Amino acid sequence: MSRVGIIDIGSGNIRSLAAAIIRTGHVPVRVARPEQMDDDIGQLIIPGQGRFATVMKGLNENGWTPLLKNWITNNKPLIGICVGFQILFEESEEDPGVAGLGIFKGQIKRMTARKLPMMGWSFLQHQTITDNAEDCVYFVNSYAAPLVPETIATMRYGERYSAIVRKGNTVASQFHPEKSGQTGTRILQQWLC
Amino acid sequence: MALLKRIIPCLDIDRGRVVKGRQFVDLQDLGDPVQLACRYEQEGADELVLLDITASHEGRNTALSIVRDVASQLSIPFTVGGGVRCIDDIHALLDAGADKVAINSAALKTPELIDQASAFFGSQCIVVAIDFRDSNHGDGVYAAGGRLRCRPSVVDWATEACHRGAGELLLTCINRDGSGIGFETGFTGMLANTLPVPVIASGGARNAHDFIAAFTAGADAALAAGIFHRRDIEISALKRQLHEAGIAIRKTC
Numbered sequence: 415m416s417r418v419g420i421i422d423i424g425s426g427n428i429r430s431l432a433a434a435i436i437r438t439g440h441v442p443v444r445v446a447r448p449e450q451m452d453d454d455i456g457q458l459i460i461p462g463q464g465r466f467a468t469v470m471k472g473l474n475e476n477g478w479t480p481l482l483k484n485w486i487t488n489n490k491p492l493i494g495i496c497v498g499f500q501i502l503f504e505e506s507e508e509d510p511g512v513a514g515l516g517i518f519k520g521q522i523k524r525m526t527a528r529k530l531p532m533m534g535w536s537f538l539q540h541q542t543i544t545d546n547a548e549d550c551v552y553f554v555n556s557y558a559a560p561l562v563p564e565t566i567a568t569m570r571y572g573e574r575y576s577a578i579v580r581k582g583n584t585v586a587s588q589f590h591p592e593k594s595g596q597t598g599t600r601i602l603q604q605w606l607c
Numbered sequence: 608m609a610l611l612k613r614i615i616p617c618l619d620i621d622r623g624r625v626v627k628g629r630q631f632v633d634l635q636d637l638g639d640p641v642q643l644a645c646r647y648e649q650e651g652a653d654e655l656v657l658l659d660i661t662a663s664h665e666g667r668n669t670a671l672s673i674v675r676d677v678a679s680q681l682s683i684p685f686t687v688g689g690g691v692r693c694i695d696d697i698h699a700l701l702d703a704g705a706d707k708v709a710i711n712s713a714a715l716k717t718p719e720l721i722d723q724a725s726a727f728f729g730s731q732c733i734v735v736a737i738d739f740r741d742s743n744h745g746d747g748v749y750a751a752g753g754r755l756r757c758r759p760s761v762v763d764w765a766t767e768a769c770h771r772g773a774g775e776l777l778l779t780c781i782n783r784d785g786s787g788i789g790f791e792t793g794f795t796g797m798l799a800n801t802l803p804v805p806v807i808a809s810g811g812a813r814n815a816h817d818f819i820a821a822f823t824a825g826a827d828a829a830l831a832a833g834i835f836h837r838r839d840i841e842i843s844a845l846k847r848q849l850h851e852a853g854i855a856i857r858k859t860c
Contacts, residue, residue, distance in 0.1 A: 429704040433679040464729060531731045531774060533805050535611045535653060535857045550857045552684060554731045570609040593684050595859065
């Protein structure tokens with residue numbers, strides 16, 4: 415089985431994510447720079463903690479941006495989580511002027527609800543899957559993504575936002591599957607190759 | 608609001624073992640923190656708080672290795688607190704795998720720590736824990752295990768902590784803690800309903816009615832220790848009763 419590369423640019427702890435991947439029976443490996451990637455890494459994950467600009471800075475400065483764009487063009491498996499999901503869009507209100515990878519169209523915006531960050535468990539509304547209508551996952555974010563054609567699940571916090579997007583072999587979530595109990599483990603299992 | 612209320616068991620840890628209570632005498636060993644944490648996750652806990660009550664400085668390294676072990680086993684979020692003094696302490700705990708770090712006395716002593724920590728790590732990682740007494744029992748914010756009155760008003764300190772960047776507040780009413788007379792809902796509810804950050808009620812829980820009262824008053828989450836450790840109430844039974852009472856709560860299969 416090929417290994418799963420977790421892009422490690424120091425913007426957050428990836429211990430839980432690595433552990434969650436191990437629990438699904440896959441083998442994670444942390445990669446700080448593209449040059450460190452072995453050929454047996456078949457899938458990449460962009461984890462998320464911190465802000466839009468910090469993650470983009472880390473990706474740009476460590477040589478990840480061109481590799482990721484190529485990776486996606488070649489339809490190789492990619493997972494994005496939380497801020498790792500947000501940077502797949504064009505830009506974010508959190509850090510105006512900083513370009514995201516632009517895989518999905520639109521701007522990440524600050525949510526309008528009174529209490530921010532959105533911190534806790536909330537329901538996913540799956541667009542195409544009618545079972546598991548009560549899937550509940552863990553969110554920690556103050557900014558959220560608009561609905562786009564590639565949105566396959568939404569969440570509501572005041573307004574409705576994208577919770578999961580998928581384009582080819584790129585799938586990304588605003589919530590943290592590694593923090594979402596059994597539901598999260600199941601979702602991560604579905605995404606891992 | 609689409610966000611569900613959270614049930615949060617709290618584990619007090621002394622020298623690597625979960626203990627009953629926060630007294631420094633007659634500590635009863637309740638077992639291995641990692642095992643208990645996993646058990647609570649399986650039983651339906653939405654989050655956990657791990658509080659390090661180890662008195663000595665050597666205990667710090669034990670705490671970090673426990674955090675690492677818990678992070679590698681748990682798939683729900685957890686907060687670590689107890690004796691957190693500075694940015695380096697917070698960094699070490701987050702690096703070890705904690706999702707959030709709680710600060711209490713250090714924030715009272717140096718409120719700028721809240722601003723620095725939230726700017727550095729993000730508000731979402733920083734919980735300000737506040738121990739307070741309610742109106743008829745000494746009114747105010749306390750430190751040093753409840754002995755030292757530091758601020759006259761829990762409302763003012765909670766508001767200040769929030770403005771300085773706290774991402775969440777853990778409000779423990781210490782005159783109720785361990786008493787079983789129910790959560791304090793006056794200040795807790797008011798702060799939960801007015802401040803723009805989540806508020807966790809803590810201190811005094813005995814049964815489902817107490818949790819219902821706290822959530823109805825506005826608390827976003829509720830924390831308890833003894834009643835879960837002693838199995839006075841099982842989390843699944845608690846959640847069933849909350850659901851029946853119309854409280855939005857995560858059901859776990």
